[in-house]
Amino acid sequence: MINLNGTILDSSATAVENNRGFLFGDAVFETVKIVNNTILFSEEHYFRLMASMRICRMEIPMNFTLEFFEEQILNVAVASNVQDCGRARITFFRDSDGFYTPTDNKVGFVIAAQEVSHKEYVFTDSFYEIELYKDFYVSKHLLSTLKTNNKMINVTGSIFAKENDYHNCILLNDDKNVVEALNGNVFMKSGTTIITPPIADGCLNGIMRKQLITLINKMDGFECIEKSISPFDLQKSDELFISNVMVGIQPITKYRKKVFETVFSKQLITILNANITN
Structure with a gap:
């Protein structure tokens, strides 16, 4: 060598x-x-x-x-x-x-x-802006749902985000539907319904994703469903957030011209921490 x-x-x-x-x-x-x-x-x-x-x-x-x-x-x-x-x-x-x-x-x-810095998951509503990453697309097959060493799309997407002053990017699949963020799964709140892309769309079969789906469906008045999300749906939603095991929940505050609230994210992370400590 x-x-x-x-x-x-x-x-x-x-x-x-x-x-x-x-x-x-x-x-x-x-x-x-x-x-x-x-x-x-x-x-x-x-x-x-x-x-x-x-x-x-x-x-x-x-x-x-x-x-x-x-x-x-x-x-x-x-x-x-x-x-x-x-x-x-x-x-x-x-x-x-x-x-x-x-x-x-x-x-x-x-x-x-x-x-790492914190034992509990920490809520933050500081400015967090995202954009679509469209240089490459995620294929809709089983390998896309696994955590393998083949993460070049996440690496190039992260470089794109850094060069353009975004905090994160949304990955799309071959159908141009939302798959996930660069470092976690995506959830979208519309009214009392929280939507996350299905595994069949190519998203990572996330551990925190699974936990949040279960927690949300136990909350009074809310329902979490797995459904394909169009990029156009993002700007019509009330709230967006990203999930992964290390951060827990990362609220998104801005996507293009839309500014999002973070009320539900704050409520959900409190419930998440309570379930972990019990």
Whole structure:
């Protein structure tokens, strides 16, 4: 392996050079939040990871149980001194030789952990503007719903947002319908109905998305449905917000000429925190 200066690196570099996650994006991952030495939504993360590995035809180790999953992540969290309030990413890659066709489907995994600022999800209604990202589109198929290392559309979209002073962007699918934000699922409030794109439209099968759908449908007077969203629907809505496990709920305050309220987002994040602590 040679670096950009033409210097030949030592053989230890082959650990990266031969990693299929690095070479082909042949990897799936989960990012979890850790609070008081406990992984939030641990079971949901574990089963989504298992489902992703099966879809990608990876061989799941017999010893990789839910308990083993939790133990490995928390061991790294303790070693990194972030067990009280942290985030960890566990990445499974196909640990195999071969070009596009692997010689076998055995896997390896790596875990990295770092500190985060808040144990509870924090509500903020500070200015948060979004725009559509239309350079590339999300395909409506099962792989789009997984957390894989193939995130180039999210990377290029984030660069577009940064260059144009937006806080986030909305991704569209081949039908030009709303799929998700660059870093989470999208929810749209219209009256007493909260709408989020269906998995069939290509959105990530988000852990927080699932939690919020359940919580909203338990709230008096509100209903959450999964339905395709047109970009034109966004400006007609009362409220927009983004969900992911690390942030919880991120209210959107502006999209083009429309300024949104954040009342429901604030109410929902209070309920979310209450459910986590109980």
